[in-house]
Protein backbone atom coordinates (compact mmCIF):
# COMPACT_ATOMS: atom_id res chain seq x y z
CA UNK A 324 0.00 0.00 0.00
CA UNK A 325 1.24 3.45 -0.84
CA UNK A 326 -1.31 5.35 1.24
CA UNK A 327 -1.64 4.86 4.98
CA UNK A 328 -5.34 5.58 5.64
CA UNK A 329 -4.69 6.29 9.33
CA UNK A 330 -2.53 9.27 8.36
CA UNK A 331 -5.27 10.97 6.34
CA UNK A 332 -6.72 14.20 7.69
CA UNK A 333 -9.29 16.66 6.38
CA UNK A 334 -7.53 19.34 4.35
CA UNK A 335 -8.57 22.96 4.84
CA UNK A 336 -8.83 25.66 2.15
CA UNK A 337 -6.71 27.03 0.46
CA UNK A 338 -4.46 23.97 0.21
CA UNK A 339 -3.50 23.23 -3.41
CA UNK A 340 -4.94 19.71 -3.58
CA UNK A 341 -8.47 21.13 -3.27
CA UNK A 342 -7.90 22.91 -6.59
CA UNK A 343 -6.43 19.91 -8.43
CA UNK A 344 -8.43 17.84 -10.90
CA UNK A 345 -8.46 14.29 -9.57
CA UNK A 346 -7.59 11.14 -11.55
CA UNK A 347 -9.63 7.98 -12.04
CA UNK A 348 -8.89 5.17 -9.59
CA UNK A 349 -9.24 1.43 -9.44
CA UNK A 350 -11.42 -0.22 -6.86
CA UNK A 351 -9.02 -2.37 -4.83
CA UNK A 352 -8.04 -3.01 -1.23
CA UNK A 353 -6.10 0.24 -1.01
CA UNK A 354 -8.85 2.51 -2.37
CA UNK A 355 -11.49 0.65 -0.33
CA UNK A 356 -9.45 1.17 2.85
CA UNK A 357 -9.19 4.87 2.06
CA UNK A 358 -12.95 5.05 1.49
CA UNK A 359 -13.55 3.43 4.89
CA UNK A 360 -11.21 5.93 6.55
CA UNK A 361 -12.99 8.77 4.76
CA UNK A 362 -16.32 7.58 6.20
CA UNK A 363 -14.78 7.74 9.70
CA UNK A 364 -13.40 11.24 9.09
CA UNK A 365 -16.76 12.38 7.67
CA UNK A 366 -18.58 11.02 10.72
CA UNK A 367 -16.08 12.57 13.12
CA UNK A 368 -16.60 15.94 11.48
CA UNK A 369 -20.38 15.47 11.34
CA UNK A 370 -20.45 15.94 7.58
CA UNK A 371 -22.73 14.32 4.98
CA UNK A 372 -20.08 13.94 2.28
CA UNK A 373 -16.31 13.87 1.80
CA UNK A 374 -14.28 13.72 -1.41
CA UNK A 375 -10.78 12.25 -1.73
CA UNK A 376 -9.09 15.62 -2.50
CA UNK A 377 -10.37 16.75 0.91
CA UNK A 378 -8.07 14.18 2.50
CA UNK A 379 -5.17 15.11 0.23
CA UNK A 380 -5.63 12.49 -2.50
CA UNK A 381 -6.20 13.36 -6.15
CA UNK A 382 -8.48 10.37 -6.62
CA UNK A 383 -11.97 10.35 -8.12
CA UNK A 384 -13.66 8.94 -5.03
CA UNK A 385 -16.19 10.29 -2.58
CA UNK A 386 -18.24 9.04 0.34
CA UNK A 387 -21.64 10.29 1.45
CA UNK A 388 -24.17 9.64 4.16
CA UNK A 389 -27.34 11.69 4.29
CA UNK A 390 -29.41 10.27 7.15
CA UNK A 391 -33.18 10.58 7.07
CA UNK A 392 -34.75 13.47 8.98
CA UNK A 393 -38.13 13.31 10.66
CA UNK A 394 -39.69 15.71 8.18
CA UNK A 395 -38.59 13.91 5.01
CA UNK A 396 -41.31 12.58 2.71
CA UNK A 397 -41.62 8.88 3.44
CA UNK A 398 -42.72 7.58 0.07
CA UNK A 399 -40.49 9.44 -2.36
CA UNK A 400 -39.75 7.40 -5.51
CA UNK A 401 -36.24 8.80 -5.72
CA UNK A 402 -34.06 8.66 -2.60
CA UNK A 403 -33.03 11.90 -0.90
CA UNK A 404 -31.31 10.14 2.03
CA UNK A 405 -29.21 7.02 2.63
CA UNK A 406 -29.52 4.25 5.23
CA UNK A 407 -25.78 3.60 5.25
CA UNK A 408 -22.66 5.48 4.17
CA UNK A 409 -21.98 5.14 0.44
CA UNK A 410 -18.72 5.18 -1.51
CA UNK A 411 -18.48 5.94 -5.23
CA UNK A 412 -15.43 5.63 -7.45
CA UNK A 413 -14.99 7.53 -10.74
CA UNK A 414 -18.47 9.06 -10.45
CA UNK A 415 -20.06 11.18 -13.14
CA UNK A 416 -23.41 12.89 -13.40
CA UNK A 417 -25.07 11.56 -16.55
CA UNK A 418 -28.43 13.33 -16.27
CA UNK A 419 -29.99 16.17 -14.32
CA UNK A 420 -33.60 17.26 -14.08
CA UNK A 421 -35.75 19.72 -12.22
CA UNK A 422 -35.28 23.42 -11.66
CA UNK A 423 -32.10 24.87 -10.21
CA UNK A 424 -32.78 25.12 -6.50
CA UNK A 425 -30.92 27.43 -4.09
CA UNK A 426 -29.70 26.01 -0.79
CA UNK A 427 -27.15 27.00 1.84
CA UNK A 428 -24.21 24.60 1.54
CA UNK A 429 -21.27 24.09 3.83
CA UNK A 430 -18.01 22.22 3.27
CA UNK A 431 -15.70 20.42 5.70
CA UNK A 432 -12.73 22.10 3.98
CA UNK A 433 -14.26 25.56 4.53
CA UNK A 434 -15.11 25.61 8.23
CA UNK A 435 -17.48 28.38 9.25
CA UNK A 436 -18.52 29.20 5.69
CA UNK A 437 -21.87 28.46 4.09
CA UNK A 438 -23.12 29.79 0.81
CA UNK A 439 -26.21 29.66 -1.31
CA UNK A 440 -25.57 27.38 -4.28
CA UNK A 441 -28.07 26.64 -7.06
CA UNK A 442 -28.15 23.08 -8.36
CA UNK A 443 -30.53 20.80 -10.27
CA UNK A 444 -32.95 19.04 -7.92
CA UNK A 445 -32.53 15.52 -9.30
CA UNK A 446 -29.53 13.73 -10.79
CA UNK A 447 -28.52 10.39 -12.23
CA UNK A 448 -24.95 9.33 -11.46
CA UNK A 449 -22.81 6.58 -12.98
CA UNK A 450 -19.98 5.25 -10.82
CA UNK A 451 -18.22 2.15 -9.54
CA UNK A 452 -19.37 0.78 -6.21
CA UNK A 453 -17.22 -0.84 -3.49
CA UNK A 454 -17.16 -4.11 -5.43
CA UNK A 455 -16.00 -2.38 -8.58
CA UNK A 456 -19.35 -2.86 -10.32
CA UNK A 457 -20.70 -0.05 -12.47
CA UNK A 458 -23.91 1.34 -11.03
CA UNK A 459 -26.33 3.97 -12.21
CA UNK A 460 -28.16 5.60 -9.33
CA UNK A 461 -30.61 8.48 -8.93
CA UNK A 462 -31.06 10.93 -6.12
CA UNK A 463 -33.04 14.04 -5.34
CA UNK A 464 -33.11 16.64 -2.60
CA UNK A 465 -30.20 16.81 -0.18
CA UNK A 466 -28.63 13.58 -1.45
CA UNK A 467 -28.54 14.87 -5.05
CA UNK A 468 -27.01 18.10 -3.81
CA UNK A 469 -24.41 16.22 -1.79
CA UNK A 470 -23.33 14.08 -4.78
CA UNK A 471 -22.99 17.16 -7.00
CA UNK A 472 -20.98 18.99 -4.32
CA UNK A 473 -18.61 16.03 -3.92
CA UNK A 474 -18.15 15.53 -7.68
CA UNK A 475 -17.30 19.24 -7.93
CA UNK A 476 -14.44 18.54 -5.49
CA UNK A 477 -13.04 15.95 -7.92
CA UNK A 478 -12.71 18.73 -10.49
CA UNK A 479 -11.15 21.21 -8.06
CA UNK A 480 -14.38 23.16 -7.74
CA UNK A 481 -15.48 24.59 -4.38
CA UNK A 482 -18.69 26.24 -3.19
CA UNK A 483 -16.68 29.49 -3.27
CA UNK A 484 -16.90 29.28 -7.08
CA UNK A 485 -20.64 28.72 -7.17
CA UNK A 486 -22.12 30.60 -4.22
CA UNK A 487 -24.24 33.70 -4.63
CA UNK A 488 -22.60 37.13 -4.56
CA UNK A 489 -24.44 37.82 -1.29
CA UNK A 490 -22.94 34.74 0.36
CA UNK A 491 -19.49 35.63 -0.94
CA UNK A 492 -19.80 39.13 0.43
CA UNK A 493 -20.97 37.83 3.79
CA UNK A 494 -17.91 35.60 4.19
CA UNK A 495 -15.43 37.82 2.39
CA UNK A 496 -13.23 38.58 5.40
CA UNK A 497 -13.21 34.98 6.61
CA UNK A 498 -12.22 33.68 3.17
CA UNK A 499 -9.42 36.28 2.97
CA UNK A 500 -8.22 35.31 6.45
CA UNK A 501 -8.07 31.63 5.45
CA UNK A 502 -6.13 32.53 2.31
CA UNK A 503 -3.64 34.56 4.36
CA UNK A 504 -3.26 31.77 6.93
CA UNK A 505 -2.65 29.28 4.10
CA UNK A 506 0.25 31.30 2.73
CA UNK A 507 2.17 31.23 5.99
Ligand SMILES: [Zn+2]
Nearest residue numbers: 429430431432
Ligand atom coordinates in the same frame (compact mmCIF):
# COMPACT_ATOMS: atom_id res chain seq x y z
ZN1 LIG B 1 -17.02 20.17 0.28
